[in-house]
Structures are given as structure tokens and as C-alpha cells.
Amino acid sequence: MKKTNKLLLLLIAAPLLFWQCGGAEKKEVIKEEPMVEVKEEVQPSLTLLWETPDELTTCESVLVDEKSGTIYVSNIAGDPRAKDGEGFISIISKDGEIIEKEWVSGIDAPKGMGLLDGKLYVTNIDELVEIDVESAKVSNTYPIEGAGFLNDVDVHGGKVYFSDMEKGLIHVLADGEISVVAEGQASINGVRLSEDGTLYGLDGEGLKKYGESGTAEILNSKVTGGDGLIILGDDTYIASRWVGEIWIIDENGETKLLDTKDAGSNTADIGYLEDEKIILVPTFMKNKVVAYKLVY
Numbered sequence: 001m002k003k004t005n006k007l008l009l010l011l012i013a014a015p016l017l018f019w020q021c022g023g024a025e026k027k028e029v030i031k032e033e034p035m036v037e038v039k040e041e042v043q044p045s046l047t048l049l050w051e052t053p054d055e056l057t058t059c060e061s062v063l064v065d066e067k068s069g070t071i072y073v074s075n076i077a078g079d080p081r082a083k084d085g086e087g088f089i090s091i092i093s094k095d096g097e098i099i100e101k102e103w104v105s106g107i108d109a110p111k112g113m114g115l116l117d118g119k120l121y122v123t124n125i126d127e128l129v130e131i132d133v134e135s136a137k138v139s140n141t142y143p144i145e146g147a148g149f150l151n152d153v154d155v156h157g158g159k160v161y162f163s164d165m166e167k168g169l170i171h172v173l174a175d176g177e178i179s180v181v182a183e184g185q186a187s188i189n190g191v192r193l194s195e196d197g198t199l200y201g202l203d204g205e206g207l208k209k210y211g212e213s214g215t216a217e218i219l220n221s222k223v224t225g226g227d228g229l230i231i232l233g234d235d236t237y238i239a240s241r242w243v244g245e246i247w248i249i250d251e252n253g254e255t256k257l258l259d260t261k262d263a264g265s266n267t268a269d270i271g272y273l274e275d276e277k278i279i280l281v282p283t284f285m286k287n288k289v290v291a292y293k294l295v296y
Helices: 003-020
Strands: 045-051 059-064 071-075 087-092 098-107 110-116 119-124 127-132 137-143 150-156 159-164 169-174 177-182 191-193 199-203 206-210 216-220 226-233 236-241 245-250 253-259 271-273 278-282 289-295
Touching: 045 253, 059 271, 059 278, 071 110, 071 278, 087 110, 087 119, 098 137, 110 159, 119 150, 119 159, 127 150, 150 191, 150 226, 159 191, 177 199, 191 226, 199 226, 206 226
Parallel strands: 059 110, 110 150
Antiparallel strands: 045 289, 059 071, 071 087, 087 098, 110 119, 119 127, 127 137, 150 159, 159 169, 169 177, 191 199, 199 206, 206 216, 226 236, 236 245, 245 253, 271 278, 278 289
């Protein structure tokens, strides 16, 4: 073979041999697996944030005005049934400062509260008291004939709903007239209305949901004798029991978040700062409001 032919064969074979021996870089194709997000299960809990000074005598209820941010506290200041004029309404800050201790005074034993059209409605043993917020003065009273022990309040659609714990009734004030929307509710205390106007209550049988005719469906029969009620949405509720317990109720049942019975600290009609997820607890005989951060 001629030298020119041998040289030509080498020139042709060299790149092939070079590639076979690994001279050319081979890229390995790796198939990426899709990312799967793993959500950590969060256990509901309460964490102590602050306490007011113990100057809110027999504080029973906390109400947050979502529009103005004002936080009202009702203070019985004595016997819950006594017509003594010793009760008062306070205003506190989101940090637990008492802004105005006796914003309105001279009420006998104020308990539940609700805001509607510039008026603060407060139960007072056997009457519903109307306070004009701008003037901070009582503008009207609604005596309830045959009342036993009026307690919690909530408002919706221009109406004021309130419970009579002793008589087992839920009343409504509409257009200046008072009527009964539910009866036979054993020791009914906490009442709350959802955004769509559905009425819920806490009584001796547990957490209830009411129909238009006043008939009740029991949603939870474990948390009985409840006091304050908060609707978180998605069939999730926070319920306090006056003895010193706070529960979360959801589709999985009920979980106790707080137990202060041994400390002698009650958990009465709780309030809620929705944006901050803070529960405000009136401690009744401890004479202060305590704030807890809710995680759920």
C-alpha cells in the first residue's frame, strides 16, 4: 500500500478511535423527579403575650371593634346579679394598656357586648343597655320582661341577639322590638353569628347551630357549658369555658388549648384580634385581661 493511502486511513480512523476511547465528552441525561411539597402539621396552641394591670374588676367580656380597633371590656365590679350601679366599661389597647378605665360607668353588672350603628349594646342582668359610642353615654335601655340572667350579645343584619342563661332563651332586638328566636336551651351563654347570618350558641349540651325556626343542631357535645365563642371559619371554632378552659373545635373534634383552673384564673367571654390571631381573655376574679397568640 502506498504511503499516501496509509496516511489517509490514519487520518480517517483517528477521530473514531479518539471518540471510542472517551476523548469526546459524553453527557449523561438525568431525569429530574417532580418536587413534592411536604406540609408540616401544625398543632393548635396558645402562647402568652401580655396581661393588663389587675384593675379591671370582675372583667366578664372583651369586644374588639374591627373598624376602629377599639377594645372594650365589661366589668361587673361586684355581684353579677346585684343592682348596685358599680359596673363599668373600659377601653384597653392592643398592648394591654388600660386607656380609659371607666369609659362608661353606673351600669349594674355589664356582661356581653355588641356593636351596631354607632351603639354599644350591653346585657345588664334583666335589661339590654344601649350606649352611644360617640358621646359615651347610655342612650336607651330595653327591659326584658321575666328575664332571669342575660349574658352574651352579638349583632348581625341590623339586629341584636342576646342570651338569657337562666331562662334558656335567645332574644333578638329588631326595629325596637324584642322577640325570642330560640327557647329551651339549657344554660345558654355564648352566642355568635357567622358572616352569612347563621346563629351559633354554647349551652349545657355543647356547641350548637341554629336554623331559621330556632331548631338547634349539636355540632360538638364535648365542650359543654361554654362561655365565649369565636368563629374562625372552615367549621373551626374557639370556645371558652368560664371555669378556666379554652378549646378549639374543628372537623377532627376538640382540643384543649388552655387550662388555668389550678391558678384560679377564669376564661369568660373572650374577644379576638383577627389580623393578629390574638385571643383576649377576661379572667373575671383575677381582674385583668390576658392576651394569647393563637397558632393553628
